[in-house]
Amino acid sequence: MKIKRLLGGLVSLCLVAALAVILAPTNSQAATAPQAGGKEMGMHGGLQAAVESLNLTDEQKAKVKDIFADAKTKHQAVSNDTSLSDEQKKAKMKELHNATMAKLNELLTPEQQTELKSKMEAAKAKPPAQP
Numbered sequence: 001m002k003i004k005r006l007l008g009g010l011v012s013l014c015l016v017a018a019l020a021v022i023l024a025p026t027n028s029q030a031a032t033a034p035q036a037g038g039k040e041m042g043m044h045g046g047l048q049a050a051v052e053s054l055n056l057t058d059e060q061k062a063k064v065k066d067i068f069a070d071a072k073t074k075h076q077a078v079s080n081d082t083s084l085s086d087e088q089k090k091a092k093m094k095e096l097h098n099a100t101m102a103k104l105n106e107l108l109t110p111e112q113q114t115e116l117k118s119k120m121e122a123a124k125a126k127p128p129a130q131p
Contacts, residue, residue: 050119051104054112063107071100 048068056064078084078092105113 046123047100047120050116050123051108053119054108054115056112060107064104067100067103067107071096 048064051064052061074096075093078089078096081089084092104116108116
């Protein structure tokens, strides 16, 4: 039971780390983006920082906050679902990521979408940081 729980936690941690590495901010503007509500930087921390660096309107900021809060809740539900195998959790996390990206793209202007896409591609090309 402990091993299964530990593996579930490790899978969640790996997925969060992978998202953070893939979607980490890549320029000085993104690196200086305010870290609103430090504990909100969990699941989609890099993505959230990248999105917040896009000069969002106040309306967009409110909607982005809701999108990430919803994603965090769903992520925790998947992580805590003991009925799912590791592969099923991985698949659900990928679905959750894709759904979150779709919601964000609906909200962002074409220019913001292009900027976010370039940040994500640059983050993918960057080698992961060694602890």
